[in-house]
Amino acid sequence: MIWDLSQLVESTDPSSVQKKLESMVAEAEKIRNKYHGKIESLDAKALLELLELKDAYALKFEGTVMYGRLMYSANSTDDIAKQLNDAARRAYMRVGQALAFVDIELAKLLAANPALVTDPRLAEYKHYLERILKRAPHMLSETEERLIIMKDKNGINAWQMLQGDWLSTRTFDIEIEDKKKTLPYGEIIGLYQSPKRDLRKRANQIVYEGLGKDEVLWASALRSVCEDHVQMCKLRKYPSPMTQSWIDNDVDQQTIDSLMKTIEKNVKLYQRYLKLKAKLMGLDKLANYDVVAPLPTAPSMEYAWREARKEIVKAYKGFDEQMGDWVDEMYEKKHIDGEVRKGKRSGAWCASWIAGKTAYILQSFNKKMGDVYTLAHELGHAVHAYLGSRAQKLSNLEIGSCVAETGSIFGELLLTEQLLAKATTKEEKQAILATVLDEFGMAVFQVSARVFFEQNMYDTIEKGGFLDGETVANLWVASRDKIYGDSVDWLKVMKWEWTMKPHYYMANYRFYNYPYVYAQLFVFALYQLYKEEGKSFAPKLKRILSAGSSKSPRELAAELGFDITEEAFWQKGMKQAKEFTDMLERTL
Numbered sequence: 001m002i003w004d005l006s007q008l009v010e011s012t013d014p015s016s017v018q019k020k021l022e023s024m025v026a027e028a029e030k031i032r033n034k035y036h037g038k039i040e041s042l043d044a045k046a047l048l049e050l051l052e053l054k055d056a057y058a059l060k061f062e063g064t065v066m067y068g069r070l071m072y073s074a075n076s077t078d079d080i081a082k083q084l085n086d087a088a089r090r091a092y093m094r095v096g097q098a099l100a101f102v103d104i105e106l107a108k109l110l111a112a113n114p115a116l117v118t119d120p121r122l123a124e125y126k127h128y129l130e131r132i133l134k135r136a137p138h139m140l141s142e143t144e145e146r147l148i149i150m151k152d153k154n155g156i157n158a159w160q161m162l163q164g165d166w167l168s169t170r171t172f173d174i175e176i177e178d179k180k181k182t183l184p185y186g187e188i189i190g191l192y193q194s195p196k197r198d199l200r201k202r203a204n205q206i207v208y209e210g211l212g213k214d215e216v217l218w219a220s221a222l223r224s225v226c227e228d229h230v231q232m233c234k235l236r237k238y239p240s241p242m243t244q245s246w247i248d249n250d251v252d253q254q255t256i257d258s259l260m261k262t263i264e265k266n267v268k269l270y271q272r273y274l275k276l277k278a279k280l281m282g283l284d285k286l287a288n289y290d291v292v293a294p295l296p297t298a299p300s301m302e303y304a305w306r307e308a309r310k311e312i313v314k315a316y317k318g319f320d321e322q323m324g325d326w327v328d329e330m331y332e333k334k335h336i337d338g339e340v341r342k343g344k345r346s347g348a349w350c351a352s353w354i355a356g357k358t359a360y361i362l363q364s365f366n367k368k369m370g371d372v373y374t375l376a377h378e379l380g381h382a383v384h385a386y387l388g389s390r391a392q393k394l395s396n397l398e399i400g401s402c403v404a405e406t407g408s409i410f411g412e413l414l415l416t417e418q419l420l421a422k423a424t425t426k427e428e429k430q431a432i433l434a435t436v437l438d439e440f441g442m443a444v445f446q447v448s449a450r451v452f453f454e455q456n457m458y459d460t461i462e463k464g465g466f467l468d469g470e471t472v473a474n475l476w477v478a479s480r481d482k483i484y485g486d487s488v489d490w491l492k493v494m495k496w497e498w499t500m501k502p503h504y505y506m507a508n509y510r511f512y513n514y515p516y517v518y519a520q521l522f523v524f525a526l527y528q529l530y531k532e533e534g535k536s537f538a539p540k541l542k543r544i545l546s547a548g549s550s551k552s553p554r555e556l557a558a559e560l561g562f563d564i565t566e567e568a569f570w571q572k573g574m575k576q577a578k579e580f581t582d583m584l585e586r587t588l
């Protein structure tokens, strides 16, 4: 299936799309002329007008901006797509520049009049305003903010680019079936998933041995990014290196502390799964290159596009009729691009189209079980968009990473339930359960090792330590071992695993990791609740998805009667993981 993007625009004539983009920039200028320098003196009524205008403006041009972008991601070699994508990007940047003052002035207005946040006239924007107010004390003057953007360009942004450029230009020599090959990083890592164990081992050994040789470079980049962050936290008056990420993710320290404590208390559960997986693979113990490898016994099933559609729609309908109808509508309206072709961006994603109260999905469907899972995942995002766009103002749909995966991961579990019920052989069951538990293990436990690692780096800096390559490697190994214990044998060179993770080097993106842990465990807890409550749980999940970002994750959980600052809630997610692990053990 190829998607139909024509619904996004009034006319698909490229010149009319271009014109609309130009009028988008012109309208932004109008808003600027009307409000620049004046937001700080608005009262509640006038502020409501501004917020509604801002939302209406963005919705008006949403489809046009998406049109060029989506067209290009599906067909990067098409000239018109290139042109329109470029025009959309330029227009978007100009709009960003024209309207950058809004957030700064809004923050000042709210800092001076915090009572506006609770003004009943602004009730629909309450949490949106609360979040701006939270950021306000950490914003600097316009001159300082501009200086920071300037120094970052050749500072942390340059370190980030160096890390990315260096990594992508490395090549690695490896022998595959008696042929010597020289592969770039992006290609050799594909071998980590090879069914051949020896090849997986050699690929890991060669990559990390190679990366370790440049330890001075990686450590310099990482150290600069971390030390810059420490300085910026001081300048912006963040009490800890993690505070900014809590504000960005709309969570609090108490919640994340209790989440991470739950992880520490349950490492044995993950280790138990890894030991089971070793048995399934006929090994005494897993090596690091086996952890997410496919099971050798996994049957190679293929799913036709139609069959996948039937399975996924049925899985969603079994949970909630309306959700199932929306999933089906995504197919019916041709909002999914599943065709495999050249020039199409790899990976899969779902883009919400709020004005259209729907979404678009891009994927390259290769008929594998993993592809069916990916579709179920992306369609969960689509359902999230269907619900959110029907219930919320656009400003309330800036959904943070902790909550954004709720619909998608839940959808995967619905599919799991259905595939398990249908599975006829134990090998099939094992393959399904291993897929689910591999993903859970990576998102919850492996990613937690990275949280501990990042925390350890900042502790080291605080104590006056110096982050050279060996020190960083030791911190990584200690964090990793806290999770894996003795359940996995690691190649010695795996101490350089931190060198390639782009997230650690990304400018202004510290502690990107725990929202993944949060999201996965949150949904497992919800799924456990569904198992306990049955049908009556569906409206509850829909309420959470409908809320968008109008409530904090903590408030959302409270509506279900849970306190996410308590470990008991997170333990519910672990209980679900334990049930899957028990199921897997019973197949042995």
Ligand SMILES: [Zn+2]
Residues within 6 Å of the ligand: 377, 381, 405, 408
């Ligand atoms: Zn997702």
